[in-house]
Amino acid sequence: MLSSPLITVAIDGPSASGKSTVARGAARALGFHYVDSGSLYRGLTWKCLRESVNTEDPVAVAELVNRTKLDFFVEEGAIRFTLDGEDPGAQIRSMLVQERVSDVAAVPDVRARVVQHLRDTTRFGNLVMEGRDIGTVVFPDTPHKFYLDADPEERARRRHQEFVKSAADTTVDKVLASLQRRDRKDSTRKTAPLQIALGARIIDSTAMQAKDVVEIVVSQVRDAISKG
Numbered sequence: 001m002l003s004s005p006l007i008t009v010a011i012d013g014p015s016a017s018g019k020s021t022v023a024r025g026a027a028r029a030l031g032f033h034y035v036d037s038g039s040l041y042r043g044l045t046w047k048c049l050r051e052s053v054n055t056e057d058p059v060a061v062a063e064l065v066n067r068t069k070l071d072f073f074v075e076e077g078a079i080r081f082t083l084d085g086e087d088p089g090a091q092i093r094s095m096l097v098q099e100r101v102s103d104v105a106a107v108p109d110v111r112a113r114v115v116q117h118l119r120d121t122t123r124f125g126n127l128v129m130e131g132r133d134i135g136t137v138v139f140p141d142t143p144h145k146f147y148l149d150a151d152p153e154e155r156a157r158r159r160h161q162e163f164v165k166s167a168a169d170t171t172v173d174k175v176l177a178s179l180q181r182r183d184r185k186d187s188t189r190k191t192a193p194l195q196i197a198l199g200a201r202i203i204d205s206t207a208m209q210a211k212d213v214v215e216i217v218v219s220q221v222r223d224a225i226s227k228g
């Protein structure tokens with residue numbers, strides 16, 4: 001029996017551009033698994049902090065990442081993971097992890113390991129994966145590439161609302177400054193900086209509702225699949 005080719009949908013873009021909501025929604029509509037690649041960089045940052053590894057020391061960070069065992073599993077349609085058997089859960093969203101994750105994500109050895117793990121998740125089946133380098137590095141050959149963007153002020157407002165929900169004490173201005181710092185680091189690092197992948201459809205979601213962006217992604221992928 002012939003098996004159908006594996007489908008990977010790449011959704012890249014800067015912080016708080018709506019990638020998670022859109023990737024999750026598109027995965028649900030298409031019946032694919034959802035992968036949040038940033039959660040791996042965040043999880044490894046959490047592990048560094050817990051083991052008092054200086055995140056500004058790339059050698060120490062690479063050493064920790066190389067000795068950490070990652071195991072993957074599916075939960076409610078999303079690919080999740082444990083680090084040495086532990087699920088960091090919501091701790092990967094803390095302000096401290098948020099401040100340090102760009103350092104960890106800039107280490108070439110870390111990126112090489114994470115990219116390998118991300119490619120391996122195709123063993124679970126068709127995927128919608130969100131991140132910064134999915135269409136450029138992780139799955140450069142996929143025909144299904146999207147780049148989401150939104151004005152920095154709108155992105156800061158969205159991220160601030162998430163922090164307010166989790167009772168974090170911050171302001172939109174502080175969130176905007178932190179987002180811009182992170183965007184700068186993510187876009188200027190030497191290895192796999194945030195870039196628009198060749199052939200990616202660019203969607204500016206500043207004035208759009210998430211469900212409308214999901215609709216664009218899902219219909220384009222369905223169209224492409226039906227044309228074979």
Ligand code: DC
Pocket residue numbers: 015016037038039041042101102105130131132133134182186
């Ligand atoms: O999407 P996020 O905010 O959870 O990402 C956390 C950090 O990880 C962010 O600083 C960018 C980095 N990242 C990356 O370099 N490559 C990816 N594919 C995903 C995230």
